[in-house]
Structure formats: C-alpha cells, structure tokens
Amino acid sequence: MAFDFNHFIELMPDINQAFFQTIYMIGISLIIAIVIGLPIGVLLxxxxxxxxxENRTVQNILGFIVNMVRSIPFIxxxxxxxxxxxxxxxTTIGPTAASVSLSVAAIPFFARIVETALREIDKGVIEAAIAAGATPWMIIKDVLLLEAKSGIxxxxxLTLISLIGFSAMAGTVGGGGIGDLAIRFGYYRYDNTIMIATVVILIVLVQVIQLLGDFISKAVDKR
Known part of the structure; x- marks a missing residue:
C-alpha cells in the first residue's frame, strides 16, 4: 500500500470539503442528541x-424505545x-440528509449515558435536597445535572466519537464526508493514498476529541 504525496496534494480540496462535511454532520447530530437525549436520560x-x-409506565415505555433504536445496526x-x-x-443524499439518521442513532445512545451518569450520584444528596424543600425542577437543575456534569x-x-464512526458509514449511501470520500475514491478506484489519508484524519480527529473531552471532564469534576 503506497502513499503518493503529490496525489495527496492534488486531492486536498476534496479532502478539505469532506472533512468539513463530517464536522457539519456530527455537529448537527450532537446538538440534537444533547437537546433531546439529555431530557430523555433524566426522565429515565x-x-x-x-x-x-416514580412512574413505571413512563420508564418502561421510554426504556423500550431507547433500547429498540439502539439495537438496530446503524447501516x-x-x-x-x-x-x-x-x-x-x-433529499436522501448529502451531509444534511445523513444528519437525520445520525441524530436518531445518537439520541438514545446519549440518553443511556446520561442515565448512567445520574445513577452514580449518591441518593443521599437527592434526599437532602428534598428535605430542604427543593422542587423536582430544582433538584434536576441544581443537584442532578450539577453532580453528574463530569460524567455527562x-x-x-463518547457520543461524538461514535458519531464520527457512524458518519463514515453514512458515506456508503452518499452521505458525504470522510466516509463518502473513502468509498468513492479509496474503495471504488483503489486509491491507496485516499484510504491512508482518510484513516489518518479520522484517527487524529478521534484522538483530539478524546483528549479535549477528558481534559474538560476532569476540570469540572469536583469529586
């Protein structure tokens, strides 16, 4: 497997476009996942x-829907x-179209992560807030989300990194982004330079996100 640097330079405009399409897709999907998934996770x-x-009916229905969507392979x-x-x-092609499926996949994924983060909170803290006369909304806002912010x-x-992997798969149906570039140029045209470049870009992107996420998580963790 050879890497042709001159060919890489020629393809830089396509690579830049694909990179920003990926950022666009995962950015939209992450925002939607947080806006919808966070309340679902709290409700769970x-x-x-x-x-x-406590409401077992709501809990069971929400849990079933979340588990059902998560059980479906992304492709x-x-x-x-x-x-x-x-x-x-x-439309069904392009990064905006791919964002719909990415969002649907990310919402239940993030909701379960939020629920798990909340379960790590000492229930004594919640009981103390109730004893102090805090309303449910105050408990959610000032106790649950505050205590679980590092885990969230x-x-x-984790959701962002998963979205990067999902966005690469979206390229198989013309979703745009790095995955689409890898499929069209790297796979169909047997272009090793593109394959190597896209893999390196995805690895670097994941590493940067993970390091930044770990840094922020530790910075806000008051435990």
Whole structure:
C-alpha cells in the first residue's frame, strides 16, 4: 500500500470539503442528541422506583424505545429512515440528509449515558435536597445535572466519537464526508493514498476529541 504525496496534494480540496462535511454532520447530530437525549436520560432516571417522579409506565415505555433504536445496526437504520429523511430535508443524499439518521442513532445512545451518569450520584444528596424543600425542577437543575456534569461531558465525548464512526458509514449511501470520500475514491478506484489519508484524519480527529473531552471532564469534576 503506497502513499503518493503529490496525489495527496492534488486531492486536498476534496479532502478539505469532506472533512468539513463530517464536522457539519456530527455537529448537527450532537446538538440534537444533547437537546433531546439529555431530557430523555433524566426522565429515565427520575421515573425509576424510589425517586421523586416514580412512574413505571413512563420508564418502561421510554426504556423500550431507547433500547429498540439502539439495537438496530446503524447501516440498517440509515436505510430504514430514508422516507423520513426525504420528508424532513427533501433529499436522501448529502451531509444534511445523513444528519437525520445520525441524530436518531445518537439520541438514545446519549440518553443511556446520561442515565448512567445520574445513577452514580449518591441518593443521599437527592434526599437532602428534598428535605430542604427543593422542587423536582430544582433538584434536576441544581443537584442532578450539577453532580453528574463530569460524567455527562464524558458521555458527550463518547457520543461524538461514535458519531464520527457512524458518519463514515453514512458515506456508503452518499452521505458525504470522510466516509463518502473513502468509498468513492479509496474503495471504488483503489486509491491507496485516499484510504491512508482518510484513516489518518479520522484517527487524529478521534484522538483530539478524546483528549479535549477528558481534559474538560476532569476540570469540572469536583469529586
């Protein structure tokens, strides 16, 4: 497997475009995952038994939906959501279209991470807040999210890295980004230079995100 540096320079405009398409896809998907997945994760926790919003019906329904979506391999989810993607964004190809499937995959993934982070909180802290007369909303905002912020940031990091892997798979159906470039040039045209370049870019991107996420998580961890 040879790497042609001159060929790499020629393909730099395509590589730059693919890179920013990937950033665009995972950026949109991460924001949607946080906005929707965070409340779902909180609900999964606070509706469990012996907590202030205990509701087994809500807990079971939410848990079933989250588990169902998470159990579907992303490549199958990508194809299954084509009608919904077409209805929402008017097309089934490109980074915006790929963001729909990425968001659907990321929401339940992040929700479970949030729930897990909340379960690590000492219930004595919650009981003390209830005894002090705190409302459920105050407990969620000032106790649960505050105490679990380090775990939630680690969860955001993990979700972001997973989205990078998912976005590469989106390239198989014309989703754009690094994965699409690797498929069209690297695989179909047997271009080793593109294959090596895309793999290196993804490795570096994941490493940078992981290091930055770990740094922020440790910085906000007051334990």
């Amino acid at each position: 926790y606070v509706t469990d038994k012996e907590l202030f919003w 199958i989810l990508l194809v299954a959501l084509i009608p919904m993607t077409k209805a929402l964004v008017g 940031i680690s969860g955001i990091t």
